[in-house]
Each structure stands twice: as C-alpha cells, then as structure tokens.
Amino acid sequence: MAIIGQIRRKGGFLIAIVIGVALAAFILGDLLGPGGTLSNTGQYEIGEISGEVIPAQSFEIKVQETIENYKKQSNQTSIPQQTIDQLREQTWAQLLNEIILGGQYNKLGLAVHPDEIFDLVTGSNPHQSVIQAFSNPKTGQFNTNDVVNFLKTMDNDATGATRAQWLPFEKAIKKDRLTEKYYNLIKNGLYITSKEARLNYEFQNGFAKFDYVLFRYASLADSIVTISDKELKAYYNANKKEHEQETSRTIEYVAYDVIPSQNDTIIAQDWINRIKKEISEISDLEEVESFVNMNADNRYVDRFYKRGDFSLNIDSSLFSSDTNYIEGPFLEDAAYKVVKLLEIANRPDSIKARHILISLSENGDSSHIIKADSILNLINNGADFALIAQTTSADPGSAANGGDLGWFQEGTMVKPFNDSCFSSKTGDLMIVYTQFGAHIIEVLDMTEPIKKIKVAIVDRKIEPSSKTFAGVYAKVNRFAGSNKTSDAFRSAAEENGLVTRVAENLKQGDKTIVGLEFPREIIRWTYKAEEGDVSGPFELGNKFVVATITNIIEEGYASLDEIRTEMEVGARNKKKAEIIISKLKANDDQNVEDLAHNFSANNKGFEVKIESIDKLSFESFNIPGIGREPKLIGKIYGSKVGVLSEPLQGNIGVYVFVLREMIPAPETSDFSANKGSMGNNLKARVDYEVFNALEKAADVVDNRHIFY
Numbered sequence: 207m208a209i210i211g212q213i214r215r216k217g218g219f220l221i222a223i224v225i226g227v228a229l230a231a232f233i234l235g236d237l238l239g240p241g242g243t244l245s246n247t248g249q250y251e252i253g254e255i256s257g258e259v260i261p262a263q264s265f266e267i268k269v270q271e272t273i274e275n276y277k278k279q280s281n282q283t284s285i286p287q288q289t290i291d292q293l294r295e296q297t298w299a300q301l302l303n304e305i306i307l308g309g310q311y312n313k314l315g316l317a318v319h320p321d322e323i324f325d326l327v328t329g330s331n332p333h334q335s336v337i338q339a340f341s342n343p344k345t346g347q348f349n350t351n352d353v354v355n356f357l358k359t360m361d362n363d364a365t366g367a368t369r370a371q372w373l374p375f376e377k378a379i380k381k382d383r384l385t386e387k388y389y390n391l392i393k394n395g396l397y398i399t400s401k402e403a404r405l406n407y408e409f410q411n412g413f414a415k416f417d418y419v420l421f422r423y424a425s426l427a428d429s430i431v432t433i434s435d436k437e438l439k440a441y442y443n444a445n446k447k448e449h450e451q452e453t454s455r456t457i458e459y460v461a462y463d464v465i466p467s468q469n470d471t472i473i474a475q476d477w478i479n480r481i482k483k484e485i486s487e488i489s490d491l492e493e494v495e496s497f498v499n500m501n502a503d504n505r506y507v508d509r510f511y512k513r514g515d516f517s518l519n520i521d522s523s524l525f526s527s528d529t530n531y532i533e534g535p536f537l538e539d540a541a542y543k544v545v546k547l548l549e550i551a552n553r554p555d556s557i558k559a560r561h562i563l564i565s566l567s568e569n570g571d572s573s574h575i576i577k578a579d580s581i582l583n584l585i586n587n588g589a590d591f592a593l594i595a596q597t598t599s600a601d602p603g604s605a606a607n608g609g610d611l612g613w614f615q616e617g618t619m620v621k622p623f624n625d626s627c628f629s630s631k632t633g634d635l636m637i638v639y640t641q642f643g644a645h646i647i648e649v650l651d652m653t654e655p656i657k658k659i660k661v662a663i664v665d666r667k668i669e670p671s672s673k674t675f676a677g678v679y680a681k682v683n684r685f686a687g688s689n690k691t692s693d694a695f696r697s698a699a700e701e702n703g704l705v706t707r708v709a710e711n712l713k714q715g716d717k718t719i720v721g722l723e724f725p726r727e728i729i730r731w732t733y734k735a736e737e738g739d740v741s742g743p744f745e746l747g748n749k750f751v752v753a754t755i756t757n758i759i760e761e762g763y764a765s766l767d768e769i770r771t772e773m774e775v776g777a778r779n780k781k782k783a784e785i786i787i788s789k790l791k792a793n794d795d796q797n798v799e800d801l802a803h804n805f806s807a808n809n810k811g812f813e814v815k816i817e818s819i820d821k822l823s824f825e826s827f828n829i830p831g832i833g834r835e836p837k838l839i840g841k842i843y844g845s846k847v848g849v850l851s852e853p854l855q856g857n858i859g860v861y862v863f864v865l866r867e868m869i870p871a872p873e874t875s876d877f878s879a880n881k882g883s884m885g886n887n888l889k890a891r892v893d894y895e896v897f898n899a900l901e902k903a904a905d906v907v908d909n910r911h912i913f914y
Contacts, residue, residue, distance in 0.1 A: 253298075254907040255305045262913055265301070272297045287724060291717050294914065306900050307388060316387050318380045326379055328353050333379045392896060393889045403877035406884055409824040411871035414842050417818050418863035419802045420832070421786045423779045425812050425859075431781045433774060441777035442766045449764040454711040455732040458695070459753035460685075460704040461722070464670045464678045474668045478535040478542040481664050485546055486532055494548060494662045502664045503541065509617050510553055510628070510658040520545060524659060541667040549660035554652035555616065557627045560591065560609035565600040565643040578637050578644035585635065591648060600643065610650075616658075623647070670748065682743040682750040692738045695754040708756075714911040723747035730911065783855040790853045790862065797850060798864045818866075832858070 252265040272293045326333040341348045498506040520533045534544035564574045592608025599605040626638045638645045689698045699706045709719045719725040723746045737758045743750045795801035835856045845865045854861045
C-alpha cells in the first residue's frame with residue numbers, strides 16, 4: 207500500500223532496539239569498557255539537560271535509530287561521515303526539544319486527548335502530515351474516507367507491521383500538536399497596549415530637522431594623547447562586556463602528503479600485467495564479471511557503450527577489434543587498467559517508450575504480478591494504454607502523460623528496464639519486473655541501431671603501500687618529536703620548506719578544517735593540550751599532519767591583550783573627546799554657526815562645517831552620511847527646538863547640534879495597523895526566542911566532544 211510508504215517518510219521507522227544497543231555498545235565500547243578512556247573517570251554521560259542526565263549509550267542508540275531511518279527513507283545502505291555528523295546533531299536537537307519543552311508541558315498540564323488525535327486524523331481540519339500521506343498520488347486530492355478505511359483495516363495485518371509503522375506517525379502528530387499548543391499559549395498572552403501602538407505610529411511618522419557639527423577624532427593626531435596602563439585597563443573594564451567570547455582554539459599545522467613511491471608503481475604494474483594474462487584466459491561472461499568484482503578496484507558494469515564513451519587513446523582500437531581483444535595495460539586517472547572486449551552488438555542509442563507501473567504490494571505477495579498480467583491482457587485486447595496509465599500507474603511523473611517517458615538513452619533506466627527496452631523492437635509490449643514493481647512497457651520508437659560494445663574493465667589505483675606510509679610516518683614523527691614548542695615548530699617548518707597553515711577559532715564540537723579529511727581527532731587533541739604544545743602525527747587520508755596550538759581562548763570576556771589594539775583606539779578616542787569638549791566649552795557660543803567658525807579659527811588644521819538633516823525619524827538606525835550613532839538620535843529627540851546642545855561623545859567624534867523643527871506625525875485616532883504589526887512581529891519571535899531562553903535556563907551540559 208502506497209499509504210504505508212508515505213507514513214514511513216512522515217513518521218519514521220521503528221528500529222529494533224537490539225540492533226541499536228549492539229551498535230552503541232560497539233561504538234562506545236572502547237570509551238566505556240575496562241581500560242577505556244572514560245572507564246575510570248565517571249564520565250559516562252553524553253550530557254545533562256534540565257538536570258536530566260543523558261547516558262552515552264542511550265544517546266548513541268537514538269543516533270543509530272536516526273541513521274537507520276535515514277538510510278531507509280533515502281534507500282541507501284551506507285551514508286558518508288558528514289551526513290552521520292548532521293544526523294547526530296539532529297538527534298541532539300530533538301533530545302533538547304523533548305526534554306526542555308516536555309518539562310514545560312508537564313508544568314502547565316498540557317496534553318493531547320485521544321479524541322483530539324482522532325480529530326487531527328479524521329476530522330474536518332486534519333493535520334498536514336495526514337493530508338500529505340493520504341492524498342491520492344495521481345490527483346493530489348485528500349479524502350478522509352481513505353484514512354478511516356486504513357485505520358479500520360490496519361489490524362488485519364497479522365504481522366503487526368502496519369500498526370508498528372502507524373504508531374510513530376501518530377506520535378509525531380501528537381508532539382507537533384503539543385508544541386503548537388504551548389507556543390500559542392504564549393502568543394495569545396502577548397498584548398500591545400494602545401499607548402505602545404500610538405508611540406510606534408509617532409516614531410514611524412514623525413521626524414526631526416536639525417543642524418550639527420561633527421568634530422572627528424581622526425582630526426586630532428594620536429601623538430597628542432598618552433594612554434597610561436591604568437587608563438587602558440579602566441577603559442577595558444568599562445567595555446569588556448561587548449567582547450564576550452566562546453571557548454576556541456587556533457592552530458598552525460603542516461601536512462605531509464603520502465605519495466606513491468616508484469616501488470608502489472612497479473607493484474601496480476606487476477599486478478596489472480598478471481591480471482591481463484588471467485583475464486585473457488576467461489571466456490565465460492559470468493566468470494569475467496566475478497573475476498572483475500573479486501580483483502578490480504571498481505566493480506563490473508554490465509552495459510553497452512557507444513563510440514566516444516572511452517578516452518581517445520583506446521576508443522578507436524576497441525571499436526575496430528573483435529571480441530576477446532584486450533586493450534592495455536594503460537595508465538588513466540592514476541590507475542593502471544586493462545579492458546577486455548566481451549560483446550559487439552548493433553543497438554539503438556535512444557528509445558521512446560511508455561509504461562504503467564504497478565507497485566510492489568506492502569505485504570510482499572504477488573498481487574502486483576497478477577494485476578500487471580491482467581492489464582497487459584486488457585491492452586492486447588484493445589484497451590487504451592494511455593487511459594489505463596493515467597488512472598492506474600504508480601509513477602505520477604509519467605501517468606499524467608499517459609505513461610509516456612519520452613526519449614531516453616541506454617543506461618538511463620534501471621538495468622532490467624533498460625535491457626528489455628534496448629533489446630526489443632518498435633511496437634513490442636512486455637512486462638518487466640524491477641525493484642519498483644511490475645512495468646507494462648510499450649516501445650514506441652527507437653533511433654537507428656549503431657555499433658556498441660560491452661567490456662570488462664579491470665583497474666588498480668596506484669596507491670602508497672604500508673611501507674611508503676611507514677617511511678613518511680617516520681619522517682613526520684622525527685619532525686614532531688624534535689620540535690616541542692610553537693617557536694621550534696615554525697623554525698623547523700621553514701628550514702624544511704614546509705607550508706604552515708592556520709586554522710582559527712576551532713570550537714569543541716567542530717568537525718571540519720578546510721583542506722583536511724575528517725580532522726576531528728586534531729580538534730579533540732587541542733582541547734586536551736596546552737598552548738604551545740606540538741602534536742604527534744595525525745593520519746588523515748593520504749596525509750600526515752602535525753599541529754601546534756598557538757592560541758587558547760576560554761569562555762568569558764576577551765582578555766585585554768587579545769583586544770588591546772581596539773581598546774587603545776577606544777581609550778584614545780575617549781581622551782580626544784575630553785580635549786575637544788574642553789575646547790568647545792571654553793567658548794561661550796550661542797549658535798551652531800559661531801561654534802563652527804570659532805572652533806576652526808582657534809584650532810588650526812581642524813576644519814569643521816555645519817551639516818543639515820531635514821528628515822530623521824526616531825526609528826532610524828543611522829545618521830545619513832555618518833553611520834550608526836544611537837546616542838545622538840536619542841539626544842535629538844529629547845531636545846528643545848532652537849537650543850544649542852551640549853557636546854556629545856559619539857562613535858567617530860564629538861557632536862554639537864541644534865534642533866530646527868520637530869514635525870509631528872499626522873493626527874489620527876486609529877492605531878490598529880501599528881498594533882497589529884507590532885503584535886505579529888512579537889509573535890513571530892516566540893518560536894525561536896522562547897526556546898533559546900528555555901535552553902539557557904536548562905543549564906545544558908554538552909559532552910559530545912568527548913565521545914565523537
């Protein structure tokens with residue numbers, strides 16, 4: 207049943223706990239077992255959330271369940287490490303969500319009644335997942351009766367598999383409903399007062415006109431200001447809160463590439479020459495396939511090739527030879543290869559066909575075969591192929607076009623489908639079975655046959671041998687062992703002509719360093735070592751890497767030394783502001799014109815001019831032509847018209863201004879639009895900001911970096 211497939215995708219799979227436990231025990235055994243890294247430390251926890259300890263093995267079981275779900279949903283037997291890392295992050299995020307929000311649900315007494323679940327599944331306003339899972343794949347229409355019928359017949363499956371697949375789907379709906387209730391509870395408790403709405407309207411629609419003079423710090427030479435250590439430290443203490451930082455590490459490293467030696471090349475050559483002799487003595491096609499799969503780096507590919515599919519140096523000779531001809535050995539893509547010509551045939555390059563797909567039955571019976579035979583009989587007796595495809599085919603992409611697949615080249619379709627089509631004639635009607643089910647196929651047209659060949663390719667990549675690895679390792683180990691400090695590391699790297707690279711701000715949980723393959727062990731090492739330490743060799747793919755820690759940043763405020771340059775600039779500008787303000791107050795100027803003129807006259811090289819702004823709202827973030835100056839905007843809106851302001855220390859200089867006119871917002875008594883907009887903006891922040899606040903209050907301890 208197609209519905210079950212949809213439920214699987216929406217609700218996930220139930221994975222056998224036995225498998226999860228076994229995998230978790232295997233993966234974590236070295237850490238938690240006798241003599242393991244953590245066996246005597248008591249650190250068996252992957253973390254703690256809201257006081258709830260998360261055992262490492264139980265977390266790993268959840269990770270393995272997530273991985274198995276992903277494999278089944280994506281129809282893959284193995285997945286890359288990067289995807290595994292992402293799925294582990296996803297599992298942790300789900301755990302945070304369940305524990306943190308689950309605690310809130312319990313405190314508030316939030317629950318989802320069975321009747322509510324039933325209504326979400328079969329009611330007039332069903333959950334979106336139900337609509338997606340039970341909609342007709344051909345029409346896209348949703349019918350509640352389909353859901354009701356499914357629930358009524360669910361337990362007819364004696365194996366219990368159908369119910370087992372339904373339960374996590376239902377659980378996901380319940381969880382989503384609880385989350386929706388919780389956030390709606392908060393959103394509906396938010397309220398914008400009429401006064402807030404009125405102020406918002408006035409801030410948006412009123413504006414100020416003003417003149418100002420800017421006395422830039424840069425106009426005063428740095429040499430006229432001296433900053434004592436005491437003053438610098440005082441400025442740092444007053445401003446360090448703006449420089450909070452996370453724990454991180456910075457390293458420098460050198461990489462030694464492990465390159466195949468001449469002897470490695472000779473070994474590969476000897477191997478390919480021996481293989482050429484052996485494969486030349488095999489004539490049976492099945493034996494050739496087995497031979498390739500057992501010996502070559504890449505598995506046998508059972509397909510026909512046309513001219514141009516091979517590199518120029520072998521394409522011509524292959525297409526001008528007879529079966530059993532062997533090309534090579536030759537070197538291509540850093541591998542030695544031999545190619546044996548197995549079969550020559552005249553075949554079309556492209557086929558035009560249409561099909562009707564009958565999916566495999568959920569319970570594994572042969573009903574799809576019986577149905578396909580029945581449909582083929584109907585078509586042979588004159589039934590409309592296109593009409594049956596539109597109403598019956600499980601392939602929605604082609605069903606809408608009467609099953610028409612258009613033109614496709616050889617090798618495009620799955621093998622049984624491909625082979626049947628390209629060995630047929632125009633007009634042939636047949637049933638072909640693939641992993642998707644039964645296909646009733648009609649070949650509509652084909653290109654003129656051309657010469658094609660089937661070959662067996664045996665390859666062996668030239669790779670470094672264990673002896674070569676050992677030789678490079680010894681060299682790298684000597685480098686690491688002879689240079690125990692960062693200074694010695696740099697000097698030795700320069701003497702040896704090694705390129706030193708830098709990786710900055712490495713966090714505890716980071717898993718990538720640009721240019722390095724799976725450098726997780728290096729990152730873990732940086733959190734066990736001290737600044738200035740030099741690592742031993744790390745083997746990363748075909749590289750050995752040696753690193754030194756050049757900077758350790760702990761959580762908290764950046765130290766004065768780390769941000770000294772920025773603090774010196776800030777402290778210097780503060781003293782410059784004091785000098786400028788002192789000069790300004792020495793004159794008894796009553797208007798902005800006199801102030802600008804007198805200051806320029808009394809301070810050579812310090813030219814200032816009056817600037818005018820004719821429209822600045824209170825909600826503005828920037829002063830036109832200047833940039834961000836929030837203190838100035840606030841002062842302007844707190845000033846009286848026509849009164850020269852006191853000097854104000856800003857980000858890039860000292861300001862003096864005069865408010866020329868304050869233009870109020872147009873009169874109105876209707877602030878509903880502002881009220882609605884403010885309310886919507888506030889509610890839009892709930893889903894993200896509420897959880898962040900709860901997570902911060904949950905005192906989350908994350909020890910994943912110890913285990914992964």
